[in-house]
Amino acid sequence: MTGGTGMMDRLRHNPAALGIGLLLIGAALIAGAEAWLTPFERTVIGFAGINIILAVSLSFSNGLTGLFSLGHPAFMMLGGYTAAILTFPAMRKSTMLPGLPEFIATSELSLLPATLAGGVVAAVAALIAGFPVLRLRGHYLAVATLGLIVIVQVLINNMDSITRGAIGLAGLPRLSNLWWIYGWVAVTLFVTWQLKHASLGRALMSIRENELASASIGVRRARLKLFAFVLGAFFAGVAGALWAHLVTNLTPNSFGIVTAFMIVVMVVLGGSGSLIGAALAAIALSVISEAARPIERAIDAYGLVQIVTATLLIAVLLFRPQGLFGSGEPVTRRMTTPGKPPSKTSHEHRGGFPNETS
Amino acid sequence: MSAYVLQQLINGLVLGSMYALVAVGFSMIYSIVRLINFAHGDVAMIGAFSTFLVFAAAGLPLWVIVPATLAVGAAVAAIIEFLVFRPQRQAPQVNGFITSLGVSILIQNVGILLLSAQPRSVRLPGLLRTNHDFFGARVTTLDILIVAATLISLLVLTLFVKRTRLGIAMRATSENVSAAQLMGIPVNRVITAAFAVGGALAGLAGLMWGGRYGQIDPLMGFVPGLKAFVAAVIGGVGSLAGAALGGYLLGMAEIMIVGMLPSEYGSYRDAFVFGLLILVLLVMPNGLLGKPAEERA
Amino acid sequence: MPDALLKVESINVWRGASQVLNDVSLSVGQGEIVALLGGNGAGKTSTLSTISGLLRPKSGSITFAGESGPVSLTSLRPENIVKLGIAHCPEGRQVFGGLSVMENLRMGAYLRHDDQIGADVEHYFELFPILRERADLKAGQLSGGEQMMLALTRALMSRPRLLMLDEPSLGLAPQVIDQIFDRIEEIRAQGTTVFLVEQNAAMALEVADRAYVIENGKITISGNASELAEDPSVREAYLGIETTQATGAEIPPMETSS
Numbered sequence A: 001m002t003g004g005t006g007m008m009d010r011l012r013h014n015p016a017a018l019g020i021g022l023l024l025i026g027a028a029l030i031a032g033a034e035a036w037l038t039p040f041e042r043t044v045i046g047f048a049g050i051n052i053i054l055a056v057s058l059s060f061s062n063g064l065t066g067l068f069s070l071g072h073p074a075f076m077m078l079g080g081y082t083a084a085i086l087t088f089p090a091m092r093k094s095t096m097l098p099g100l101p102e103f104i105a106t107s108e109l110s111l112l113p114a115t116l117a118g119g120v121v122a123a124v125a126a127l128i129a130g131f132p133v134l135r136l137r138g139h140y141l142a143v144a145t146l147g148l149i150v151i152v153q154v155l156i157n158n159m160d161s162i163t164r165g166a167i168g169l170a171g172l173p174r175l176s177n178l179w180w181i182y183g184w185v186a187v188t189l190f191v192t193w194q195l196k197h198a199s200l201g202r203a204l205m206s207i208r209e210n211e212l213a214s215a216s217i218g219v220r221r222a223r224l225k226l227f228a229f230v231l232g233a234f235f236a237g238v239a240g241a242l243w244a245h246l247v248t249n250l251t252p253n254s255f256g257i258v259t260a261f262m263i264v265v266m267v268v269l270g271g272s273g274s275l276i277g278a279a280l281a282a283i284a285l286s287v288i289s290e291a292a293r294p295i296e297r298a299i300d301a302y303g304l305v306q307i308v309t310a311t312l313l314i315a316v317l318l319f320r321p322q323g324l325f326g327s328g329e330p331v332t333r334r335m336t337t338p339g340k341p342p343s344k345t346s347h348e349h350r351g352g353f354p355n356e357t358s
Numbered sequence B: 001m002s003a004y005v006l007q008q009l010i011n012g013l014v015l016g017s018m019y020a021l022v023a024v025g026f027s028m029i030y031s032i033v034r035l036i037n038f039a040h041g042d043v044a045m046i047g048a049f050s051t052f053l054v055f056a057a058a059g060l061p062l063w064v065i066v067p068a069t070l071a072v073g074a075a076v077a078a079i080i081e082f083l084v085f086r087p088q089r090q091a092p093q094v095n096g097f098i099t100s101l102g103v104s105i106l107i108q109n110v111g112i113l114l115l116s117a118q119p120r121s122v123r124l125p126g127l128l129r130t131n132h133d134f135f136g137a138r139v140t141t142l143d144i145l146i147v148a149a150t151l152i153s154l155l156v157l158t159l160f161v162k163r164t165r166l167g168i169a170m171r172a173t174s175e176n177v178s179a180a181q182l183m184g185i186p187v188n189r190v191i192t193a194a195f196a197v198g199g200a201l202a203g204l205a206g207l208m209w210g211g212r213y214g215q216i217d218p219l220m221g222f223v224p225g226l227k228a229f230v231a232a233v234i235g236g237v238g239s240l241a242g243a244a245l246g247g248y249l250l251g252m253a254e255i256m257i258v259g260m261l262p263s264e265y266g267s268y269r270d271a272f273v274f275g276l277l278i279l280v281l282l283v284m285p286n287g288l289l290g291k292p293a294e295e296r297a
Numbered sequence C: 001m002p003d004a005l006l007k008v009e010s011i012n013v014w015r016g017a018s019q020v021l022n023d024v025s026l027s028v029g030q031g032e033i034v035a036l037l038g039g040n041g042a043g044k045t046s047t048l049s050t051i052s053g054l055l056r057p058k059s060g061s062i063t064f065a066g067e068s069g070p071v072s073l074t075s076l077r078p079e080n081i082v083k084l085g086i087a088h089c090p091e092g093r094q095v096f097g098g099l100s101v102m103e104n105l106r107m108g109a110y111l112r113h114d115d116q117i118g119a120d121v122e123h124y125f126e127l128f129p130i131l132r133e134r135a136d137l138k139a140g141q142l143s144g145g146e147q148m149m150l151a152l153t154r155a156l157m158s159r160p161r162l163l164m165l166d167e168p169s170l171g172l173a174p175q176v177i178d179q180i181f182d183r184i185e186e187i188r189a190q191g192t193t194v195f196l197v198e199q200n201a202a203m204a205l206e207v208a209d210r211a212y213v214i215e216n217g218k219i220t221i222s223g224n225a226s227e228l229a230e231d232p233s234v235r236e237a238y239l240g241i242e243t244t245q246a247t248g249a250e251i252p253p254m255e256t257s258s
């Protein structure tokens, strides 16, 4: 950040050039990775990309609005199953998934439309669930969205004829590759970044700063909250779809509370509200956990990744609660000044500890 | 058929007792520090493991095992409070909540690492599995003990909170921390005590759970912990009587779903519980016995 | 001035990013009633909270003449400050609304282990018979005046040597205020030192021996109560002499900092 400030300054004034430059560099890196890296390494990079999508979208809706939703895995599941059913080989569908309607049973989509469909289904579900759930605040919202995970898991488990229930879907076509994944990473970053810094972003920020004040200024906060929630769910659905076609199988337990936890950790480590911070934390955690997996297996120490992650989370919350990068964007803090940094809300209250109950 | 209904009621009462114990502690902790403690259910798990892997394995009699488990639950909860929650008193509420999720995941995975995720079969010593006939329904000695011990615990807890100096201090602290400090109440110690009491009850619930279902594993606490939260919300978070009531209602409702509805709906049990949670939060956010959020805004 | 019971020297206190007390010094002598006057946001409550350990000064010292020699309060926890014999009756009364009157009094005596607690309760019930009638009622169900009596009694239950009162007249009817201030004088007559924070300068200067005026976190005027009552700037700013009748006058709003 200190070196090369001259070039950075010039690029700051020309975001389009910066964007195209970044895209070209990214494309070159992916081409290189596809050409030279081992499948294992590419898979790790793929997971990292999916985690970036998840963390950035959650950071967008949670961090920016202060809405604390743990529902991402529910939307991943919906997106993943939708996409997987759509790309499933038509020949096998009739026998394995007899409950599907005719037009789905006979068709076989490619990855992009299937992924989009997954995102849309997740978004629609978020729209439906969001109306009641978003009226809740703080803790209650978090636990209710956690409830969404359980509900979706139970539903998928029980709709055997279109999901194969607990057995899950195996042998999915391996359609995800780094191009697709990082294409979506770029889309996610672009969209959330634009929104964060557009006036909408500032409106969302003001929800987080002060619910009451912004309501009186007339921000349509309910709609904005819902929008942030739905958009987050769309990207979670996309991530679920990409995941399913990278790992090539999907069960009702593929994503659960631990997934929610891992994504939350990424957002917290990144500093809530910081998209780039969330992306960096996603990369770091993905690499750590994938690197630790062989170690787990070798010394028969399952759970190590979670232990390390949880310890890291607790340590950060205790010693650096603003996250590793704070809530500004680490790279371009001055590029678009979004007003004052989100101060911690005042804890002035007569009784009890800081609270924002229901 | 009515014996069948009676049997279901008894099963619901037993399950509800365990939920009630966890929910009451949960509610107690919530009302004093406004923290939703995800790790509360994991304290029950630790209680269960110490009961069966340590105390029962050492051949101790039940009348030693129970107080020992209570002590373990109290100690674990108090240590967690001291190490991770106390330093965060002044932090935004959501931090404490995420921390507790972290603690929960940490405890579960340390459990998996040390003890493996494989459920193990366990049993309590003594003749607790003896069956009794109760108007045609089957009740084991353990069932009777679970319900009786829960009711006694709730009674003792009520007396504690209503009558003792420490119990009143807990209520005072949960109402107004700084005023409590001005009375000379050592609020940190009072808060630790509230965690300890909640932890002891959770430990006891863990013992009951293992004894009743005959299996324990490191993840066993999480979902019951969440459900206890649901129970506490139904009853009205912050109200101990409400939490107990919510626990019993939830236990009953769950058993009814499994036992009374056609069997293909039985597996919707957990979805039902969380659907109910969302419904209750929307329709009566203060629960059955909770106070309106007057001063808490 | 008699020997100082409490001595505050050059304390600087911050709340978040703003400094709320700036080099504040004051002292309260054994057996005195000392008043601290000031408008909204001047730093009166912050001064009391710092003395009772709810806030920590960044610099400066606070010394209390404890029974066994002088004690520095700046690093003590609130409960230990109460134990030394300082009671702080907080702004807005802050009785525990969900606890009964009796339980509130019990909490006031939290640190006591002697057998006189019941006798003290009896004594205060004589003083405020209404509290006896309401003994089993939730404190939240009492009227404002009754709550003030409860808050005062609750603070006295710790048998303090120094009683600090934060705006006891706030929001009360004139005759209730008179009653409370009569009690304050009695309390002093029985040997308890009183440090009184008030916006109601007229009432406060009537009962106090000495007074300080705080503005924007700084002590600006200090002196004998009778002198202050004659001081033109005090008369204008805090007694509203020019505009309203002489006693029980409303305080013109000071600049409200926020």
Ligand SMILES: Nc1ncnc2c1ncn2[C@@H]1O[C@H](COP(=O)(O)OP(=O)(O)OP(=O)(O)O)[C@@H](O)[C@H]1O
Pocket: A347, A348, A349, C015, C016, C020, C038, C039, C040, C041, C042, C043, C044, C045, C046, C047, C091, C199, C257, C258
């Ligand atoms: N919890 C807090 N956090 C930050 N600043 C605070 C807090 N409480 C008070 N302040 C600020 O500290 C300053 C002094 O406040 P304080 O409460 O001591 O004033 P006061 O003289 O007691 O006023 P009043 O007569 O209104 O009670 C004010 O500027 C106020 O805004």
Ligand SMILES: [Mg+2]
Pocket: C044, C045, C046, C091, C166
């Ligand atoms: Mg004040």
